[in-house]
Amino acid sequence: MNERARLIAVARGDATPDLVVEGAQVFSAFTKEWLATDVAVAAGRVAGLGRFEGGARIDGSGRYLVPGFIDAHVHIESSKLMMDEFARAVLPHGTTAVVCDPHEIANVLGRDGIHWMLDVCRDLPLEVFVMTPSCVPASAFESPSATLGPDDMESVLRRSHAIGIAEMMDFPGVISGDPRVLAKLELDGGAHVDGHAPGVRGHALDAYIAAGIRSDHEATTFAEALEKRRKGMWVLIREASNAHNLVDLLPLIREFGPDHCAFCTDDREPTDLFRLGHLDHMCRVAVAHGVSPEDALLLAGLHPARCHGLGDMGAIAPGYKADFLLLSDTTDFVVDRVFKEGRLVASNGAAVAFRRAEVPPEVRNTVRPAPVSVADFAIPSSGADVRVIEIIPEQLLTRVRIEAPLKENGVAVADPARDLAKIAVVERHNATGRVGMGFVTGFGLRRGAFASTVAHDAHNMVIVGVNDADMAICARRLIAIEGGLVAAEDGVVPAELPLPVAGLLSDQPFESVVDDLERLERCLAGLGVDVASPFMTLSFLALSVIPALKITDRGLIDIDTFELVPLEVDR
Secondary structure, eight states: OOHHHHHHHHHTTOOSSSSSEESSSEETTTEEEEEEEEEEEEETTEEEEEOOSSSSSOTTTTTTEEEEEEEEEGGGGTSSSSSHHHHHGGGGGTTTEEOOOOOOHHHHHHHHHHHHHHHTTTOOOSSSEEEEEESSSSSTOOOSSOOHHHHHHHHHHTTTTEEEEEEOOOOOHHHHTOOHHHHTTTSTTSSEEOOOOTTTOOOHHHHHHHHHHOOOOOOOHHHHHHHHHTTTTTEEBBOOOOBHHHHHHHHHHHHHOOEEEEEEEEEOOHHHHHHTTTTHHHHHHHHHTTHHHHHHHHHHHHHHHHHHTTTTTTSSSSSBBBBBBSSSSSSSEEEEEETTTTEEEEEEEEEOOOOOOOOGGGSSSSOOOOOOOOGGGGGEESSOOEEEEEHHHHHHHSEEEEEEEEETTTEEOOOOGTBBEEEEEEEOSOOOOOOOEEEEESOOOOEEEESSSOOOTTTEEEEEEEEHHHHHHHHHHHTTTTSSEEEEEETTEEEEEOOTTTBBOSOOOHHHHHHHHHHHHHHHHHHHSSSSSSSHHHHTTTTTTSSSSETTTTTEEETTTEEEOOOOOOO
């Protein structure tokens, strides 16, 4: 008997199920009811609800059986974990599937890197759907190792779990009707397109949506999210490590209900996965801020599935994948057990053991800049004021400030007394020797320097410091460890997190990565840094598609005018 015929037979009551969960309160995603019923599973799918004889039995008494959580938009690479370790981190929190955009690995390793990543994901107990990256590079102002053209995108779209085109970050190109950008929206298999339109409103938003883009995860205010939802977009409500938009957007749910909204994490540090959790954390926060548990479950389950056309996921109903979890409660969302296609994959806070993936040599040794010296971080000064990147706490957006820099011997230097640090982006893929220099405020750094090869999206080396020698030490150490995160003070590197896989991912277990990152964050706090998730914050200062002022190896970028601008302000 084939699987479908057997599933039907079990549903009729003529065959024995593989598994029955009995005694739980079962959430109906379609009516928002809690049903006192049993759930039968056969061939990895829900066969039916009701009384069934035989099969393995799971006692769900006193528990709530809810659909598995689905992250509507995530960059797995931002966790700094290999894909199998990411699965091990999120499965105990009830996440059974994610929709990922692998544009981080694509910027470093190109299409081959994406295919390697998807090969690793193929046999995981976490189901990974992929959207093909649409903007590699993110803009003409960035210098990745690889580019992705239409043929490369189509090669990804042919994969079994490919479901569309990832966040279209070149919103100016879409809105202006750039033929090269619009051609990407015509690719075979690319009818489903995710958006990325921070702050885009009015007629510009109309033009962006008219291009066929149906979702956005960049709304940061209630008014922006409401306009996008009114115009038919799926609003993917984000709670990342340095983009905390959940609480600000929850009025959208309380006032208008959960329709056309879903949860996503976008970029989350491993320390946050460890301390806070994943989508279960978003459910807890939502309920604590007045959203019903039933609406929170829709935002974490059925709605991500509907947004992405995953028609057999997100609900506990006949024929749907048997992805579900047992919760102890619907306030704290304590996850007891997690099942993927009817198989236990996590229990009591730990994933069921599965084989770790091998890391091939071709995804290593990707940090290859030109030689770096202290002199590379000098900023000649004519005496003019300078543009300064101002960090907005807990947001990806920045502001532009104009400041008179501290000057010594004809060069502009850092001024920690005013929280003015230097920021540099060093091209690390092709040894061009390009170094973009600027100033940043908001970190609170008073001594030393810190740096990373995780620098969205081109992932060159990004370094912040108040001491040029320590900035150079950071750059050299990043080369020595094949990429990662480092801190330096007085010529010494007191803490680091090696990320030798593409300069983005660790080859170590989840717990080890968390320990190293926590040690680094304590070190930065000792140097004066007082922002949450400092390395995640640092990484987005190099992304040239989120307003207002960012920096790449080519210099400062004014995102509002979408052009390179000089560091010094013309008087």
